[in-house]
Amino acid sequence: MRKIKIGLAGLGTVGKGVYEILQKDAKLISQRTKHQLELVAVSSRSKKDFIDETKIKFYADAVDLARDPEIDVVIEVIGGNAVAKEIFETAIKNGKKIVTANKSLIAENGFELAELVEKYNSYIAFEAAVAAAIPIVKIFRESFSSSKIESFAAILNGSCNFILTKMQQENLTFDEAQKQAQDLGYLEADPSFDIKGIDTAHKLAILSAIACGSRPAFEQTHIEGIENISIEDINLAFELGYKIKLLAIYKNHGPSIEQAVYPALIKSSEKIAQVDDSFNAILTKASNADWNFICGRGAGSLETASAVVSDLIDIANDRHSFMFGVENKNLIDVKIENISQRFGQYFLKLIVNKSLAQKTDLSQKIFGEKIKIEKAIFFDANEEILCGFITQVLQESDLLEIMKNLDSNLVRSAKFLRVENSNPL
Numbered sequence: 350m351r352k353i354k355i356g357l358a359g360l361g362t363v364g365k366g367v368y369e370i371l372q373k374d375a376k377l378i379s380q381r382t383k384h385q386l387e388l389v390a391v392s393s394r395s396k397k398d399f400i401d402e403t404k405i406k407f408y409a410d411a412v413d414l415a416r417d418p419e420i421d422v423v424i425e426v427i428g429g430n431a432v433a434k435e436i437f438e439t440a441i442k443n444g445k446k447i448v449t450a451n452k453s454l455i456a457e458n459g460f461e462l463a464e465l466v467e468k469y470n471s472y473i474a475f476e477a478a479v480a481a482a483i484p485i486v487k488i489f490r491e492s493f494s495s496s497k498i499e500s501f502a503a504i505l506n507g508s509c510n511f512i513l514t515k516m517q518q519e520n521l522t523f524d525e526a527q528k529q530a531q532d533l534g535y536l537e538a539d540p541s542f543d544i545k546g547i548d549t550a551h552k553l554a555i556l557s558a559i560a561c562g563s564r565p566a567f568e569q570t571h572i573e574g575i576e577n578i579s580i581e582d583i584n585l586a587f588e589l590g591y592k593i594k595l596l597a598i599y600k601n602h603g604p605s606i607e608q609a610v611y612p613a614l615i616k617s618s619e620k621i622a623q624v625d626d627s628f629n630a631i632l633t634k635a636s637n638a639d640w641n642f643i644c645g646r647g648a649g650s651l652e653t654a655s656a657v658v659s660d661l662i663d664i665a666n667d668r669h670s671f672m673f674g675v676e677n678k679n680l681i682d683v684k685i686e687n688i689s690q691r692f693g694q695y696f697l698k699l700i701v702n703k704s705l706a707q708k709t710d711l712s713q714k715i716f717g718e719k720i721k722i723e724k725a726i727f728f729d730a731n732e733e734i735l736c737g738f739i740t741q742v743l744q745e746s747d748l749l750e751i752m753k754n755l756d757s758n759l760v761r762s763a764k765f766l767r768v769e770n771s772n773p774l
């Protein structure tokens with residue numbers, strides 16, 4: 350049994366969790382590994398009381414840690430792209446393997462890093478980067494390797510899910526719910542990465558690459574966040590039988606794929622609509638495995654560290670996979686469809702001039718024969734009528750054209766959201 354020496358770069362939420370698991374679960378981990386794991390060095394901007402520096406080296410510069418000849422595996426839990434990329438490159442070129450929770454680096458520089466890994470016979474494990482404790486990278490890459498992943502819909506940002514849940518269950522405004530999320534430590538001081546859907550899009554780009562054996566294509570992802578979702582949207586959708594969730598959407602249409610992040614309506618009876626609070630979930634349709642659904646913790650100190658340490662155990666046991674499921678030379682450049690090509694149902698929220706409207710033929714009056722309405726709901730308010738419609742399937746480019754040409758005397762404001770209803774679960 351040889352020793353595998355570990356350098357831990359980052360001692361924040363995740364890094365501290367990794368340290369804690371390595372201490373408290375040392376016996377359990379040793380029973381599950383062929384080789385003994387030993388933490389020999391750490392790095393963070395400021396020194397931490399919980400690190401015993403008589404036993405563990407401290408590096409103020411994490412790139413120096415990545416150069417340390419004693420270290421076999423570097424755990425990078427700092428985040429961001431700049432320093433992390435330098436740590437990765439240094440560690441790989443110095444013959445080390447890496448475990449990371451860094452989604453932005455893998456989504457934006459994943460292929461470049463995969464080539465470096467191949468050149469230096471290294472390895473990057475990144476289970477924690479997508480949905481923390483939920484082992485979805487492993488499921489996609491290993492457990493579904495005998496199937497084609499045809500589609501998935503996923504809730505990948507617990508903070509956004511928490512905000513939407515609070516708005517729906519407690520009738521809070523977006524700002525009130527966001528404040529609660531911030532107070533509970535679910536959001537960064539700058540919450541825009543989460544709220545605007547960028548964090549979800551990073552995770553989607555990684556999963557999508559594994560699902561179709563492509564280079565990660567983050568830049569081409571259509572991204573909408575939840576910042577414009579109002580309590581009125583949520584209540585209207587709920588009255589129509591739907592909940593609103595921020596979804597990562599992947600649909601493989603053969604030569605091209607849909608890869609997009611947007612807040613969507615899902616029937617309240619569907620399993621994924623019932624995933625509330627800060628939970629994450631992924632619903633997948635795979636050619637031989639059919640529909641599968643997994644739900645769990647997509648963030649948190651021990652939860653994320655649990656995936657990091659499991660990756661470490663895999664490395665100690667020589668369990669390696671191709672980073673994105675297939676050999677680098679076989680990774681394709683995927684073509685992502687423009688969102689305007691989307692075929693699907695839509696939720697329309699309209700405020701119409703009451704004096705010009707009659708509820709019975711209102712949808713006919715607004716849309717004529719151009720849009721077929723599946724469900725409608727109306728609320729009277731003084732001079733206006735608030736209308737919620739669920740359309741039948743149409744192409745988004747056609748919807749945009751119709752919305753642009755609505756009679757402005759009759760329709761005072763109009764907004765649409767997409768409806769997803771893809772599964773039998």
Ligand SMILES: NC(=O)c1ccc[n+]([C@@H]2O[C@H](COP(=O)([O-])OP(=O)(O)OC[C@H]3O[C@@H](n4cnc5c(N)ncnc54)[C@H](OP(=O)(O)O)[C@@H]3O)[C@@H](O)[C@H]2O)c1
Nearest residue numbers: 359360361362363393394395426427428450451648649653
């Ligand atoms: N938090 C979660 O639940 C979660 C879930 C999934 C994935 N992740 C990912 O995990 C990574 C870490 O997240 P986190 O929440 O643990 O972040 P965090 O709490 O902000 O911790 C970051 C750590 O990195 C250290 N650091 C920052 N810049 C450094 C530098 N230049 N050199 C050395 N150390 C540096 C910080 O030092 P100081 O302590 O001295 O400031 C801190 O210890 C990110 O990639 C994040 O996206 C987090």
